[in-house]
Amino acid sequence: MGKKLLTENINVPGIETFEVYRKNGGYASVEKALKTMTPDEVTEEVKKSGLRGRGGAGFPAGMKWSFLDRKSEKPRYLVCNADESEPGTFKDRYLMEKMPHLLVEGMITGSYALGAKTSYIYIRGEYMYIVRILEKAIDEAYAAGFLGQNILGTGYSLDLYVHPGAGAYICGEETALLESLEGKRGNPRLKPPFPAVAGLYAAPTVVNNVETIAAVVPIVNLGGDEYAKTGIGKSTGTKLISASGHINKPGIYEIELGLPVEEFIYSDEYCGGIWKGRKMKAVVAGGSSVPILPADLILKTAKGEQRLMTYESLADGGFVSGTMLGSGGFIVYDETACIVRNLWTFARFYHHESCGQCSPCREGTGWMEKVLHRIEHGHGHSGDIDLLVDVAKKIEGNTICPLGDAAAWPVASAIRHFREEFEYHVKYPEKVKN
């Protein structure tokens, strides 16, 4: 069994209540930080831990915290990104539903480190039932003196609010999220300035993913150096992987970073192999915005090395033969899956969710959807495949936020690795017409 730092107690009956959570060692990080450490010391431990953002980009959390402009006269904010809408990703929902106090605890310890007096959890509008779970946990924490004025008599005060969104994938992008939190359309802002300098109401703000904030709890409890002993190289700690698709055991797994991909897919401790005794065709390893890889390349790099569940190993080979750990949304396809139809599903999604600010993204996603629709439905033209590659190239790197890239990468990688399927669709329209 791998080491668990976040979900060890997740199956303890009643762990969603303050009482049981506290009895099982909950809120120790708040006591330790507020009573025995300065805010900068807490930030230092997070730096030492090597923890990288679990929202997908993998930016070192401690570094981001240290970039927070502490000289500004303005208030500082910690905002938790609980917008989780990356298709294939459901770890944040699972953590919040089962262990709401872990997030609340991380928010208090984190807010203390950053000197925030008001903090927000921005959660997607579809998760209203989770909003209620979180609000109950927050009420319990207030009642127990862990939130509000003069927490545990230390003189530190914090208010924590849950803020539900209203249905927009783009609001997971941190600057769109901040716009939405300010009551505006969720249009991403140009970066820099990064939120650490000018975020919510132009004040210094740290935006972190749910899992990142939860990880602050074991980091403070164990100490950053001890936390960093789990994992490999620059991929320290554990990571929640959302596993779904054609596998025997879909679900959430907390893995030690460094686990071989092959073991993750085939061992009974994790995914339990491909369902119905079939063969694996492809994997999307990090949520829908990362490149898709065929079975051989997900198990081994192009150099023939065993692929590991780490930021570095999954990215080995760049966009030619590699992918990304991303948000940890691990989707497995068996040999019966049609890559063309799959890609059309993606394209429709990105077209619908584009905020429309940049023309390469707005027009490009629409174009890709249209072309994929006609290929999939047996009306493809001979130049369509190259047209798709070309449109994807024109979007990449030419937009305000990475949604454009996220729409382009799956198209480019699917065609790179499964070109013959696209060609088959164009060549034998009568066989695919539906």
Added chain:
Amino acid sequence: MLTLEEKQEIERAIHQVPLRKAACIEALKVVQEHRRWVSDESLKDVAAFMDMSPAELDSVATFYNLIFRRPVGRHIILVCDSISCWVMGYEKIQAHLSQKLNIGFGETTLDGRYTMLPNPCLGTCDHAPAFMIDHDLYRDVTTDQLDAILEKYT
């Protein structure tokens, strides 16, 4: 006209933010919770209450999928049409719902009972295919369960 109850609920949301305007999405949701959708009339009332122009508020309202600026049915079906649900066969579920209710995405049944909308990943991909009706989540759905589920909402 906003009711007293609506105004109180909106005030509660305003209390959580430093600027009145910042609570405008919440305000729209409050009104929608009471009236099912946001009519032009309601939009004007909310705008006035939030010290905004109706045009400014409308540009916010139309941005979000879950703010309805057109009449909708008594119950909203959100069908996940994202990757894992596609892999696990949501298209069959949607076809069955469409046939049974005689509506496609974006449409409302003649009796005003249901509106069906596509929705990106509902965050329950390990139990795909999935859909929501109002705030209830249904997972691992098979076509033979659909009739019984639909019966529950009147």
